[in-house]
Amino acid sequence: MPRSGKRAAILCRGLYGEIGGKTARGLVLHSMDYEIVAVVDETLAGRDAGEIIDGRTRGIPIVADLEGIDYDILIIGAAPVGGAFPEEWREDVRRALLAGRTVISGLHTFLSDDPELREIAEKHGGKIIDLRKPPENLRMMDMSVRDVYVPVVLTMGTSPAIGKRITAVELVKAARRRGINAGFVATGQTGIMIGADAGVVIDRIPGDFISGMVEEMVVRVAEKRDMIFVEGQGAISHPAYCGVALSLLAGAWPDFVVLVHDPKKREFHGFPGTRVNPPEVEIDLIERLAANFSGAKVVALSVSGRGMTMEELERYTAEMERKLRMPVADVLRTPRGVDRVLDEILRRAREKGYRV
Numbered sequence: 001m002p003r004s005g006k007r008a009a010i011l012c013r014g015l016y017g018e019i020g021g022k023t024a025r026g027l028v029l030h031s032m033d034y035e036i037v038a039v040v041d042e043t044l045a046g047r048d049a050g051e052i053i054d055g056r057t058r059g060i061p062i063v064a065d066l067e068g069i070d071y072d073i074l075i076i077g078a079a080p081v082g083g084a085f086p087e088e089w090r091e092d093v094r095r096a097l098l099a100g101r102t103v104i105s106g107l108h109t110f111l112s113d114d115p116e117l118r119e120i121a122e123k124h125g126g127k128i129i130d131l132r133k134p135p136e137n138l139r140m141m142d143m144s145v146r147d148v149y150v151p152v153v154l155t156m157g158t159s160p161a162i163g164k165r166i167t168a169v170e171l172v173k174a175a176r177r178r179g180i181n182a183g184f185v186a187t188g189q190t191g192i193m194i195g196a197d198a199g200v201v202i203d204r205i206p207g208d209f210i211s212g213m214v215e216e217m218v219v220r221v222a223e224k225r226d227m228i229f230v231e232g233q234g235a236i237s238h239p240a241y242c243g244v245a246l247s248l249l250a251g252a253w254p255d256f257v258v259l260v261h262d263p264k265k266r267e268f269h270g271f272p273g274t275r276v277n278p279p280e281v282e283i284d285l286i287e288r289l290a291a292n293f294s295g296a297k298v299v300a301l302s303v304s305g306r307g308m309t310m311e312e313l314e315r316y317t318a319e320m321e322r323k324l325r326m327p328v329a330d331v332l333r334t335p336r337g338v339d340r341v342l343d344e345i346l347r348r349a350r351e352k353g354y355r356v
Contacts, residue, residue, distance in 0.1 A: 006034050007073070008027070008075050009071040010077035011077060013078075013088070022190065024077030025049075025052070029166070030166070034075075036060050042065070045063055094120060097117060133204070150228060150354065154248065155258050156232040157234075158237070164233070165186075165231045171345070210243075210247035211248075214252050226355075227349075236286055239274065258301075262304040300329075303329060
């Protein structure tokens, strides 16, 4: 992965404001490695990319095309249903490679396997990076993670696409503001793109090796960091993604879990007839399963309050704090919300003897 100092444009045609545009929004919100100079989405052209996320302008224009945009890297910033490469985006990618630029993709379709695009890249000095290609050296879990002596925090959710990465990164940022040497382990393409101490797209790892690959990253990052936040995936209760969530809970061997919940979600997106658990049910499931691994406890609830008014959010968080007896906050919108969650994690960590 190319690192700091690079100017990146994000390709996200027609999806930036939709669920499929979460990669692009994550980069706009949290990119630590790249300067984001534009988002390509002709349906929202003329607006500021930050405005779509939370109403705040960030000086990143949404444009209809890349004409006149000065960039080094083109990032595929969307996750269409099925993860296939939209053919109507081919010309954008071709032009980037013809100009000798790097194209980074997190799609299930590997652009580097496309004969035309590979030939253009080789001929014109461009480069294609497919983040979802699994690493060659896979490993099974060997329990070395039990020898990690820094606190490990895993974000989990009651549903996919709910803010687990956002919560983890906001906690990393809050910890670093306090002078804590906090690390970030990414488990999805967006987390890797924004800048992580270690990362692998775990939904492309064969099942027997998921927990081992997560363990390896946690062990490696613990050698240089004093606290680790691990990005969660899926949900323990999700019919399709429960296996990934469970493997993360085992491999990360967390001390603490921060659960993420969207009060307005009633069923899993794309799975009609399913039911999203209320937080107290999901907490019970997580803690029962964790009892066989690290014994982790859920210590806070991160609320994905997008779509709620501040009055609704305040009422909901107050009600859930009374019910769950733990900090409850939207880490982006609640004043001091992320700090209250971090305070609880640090309190619990110090009780366990960690020096943070």
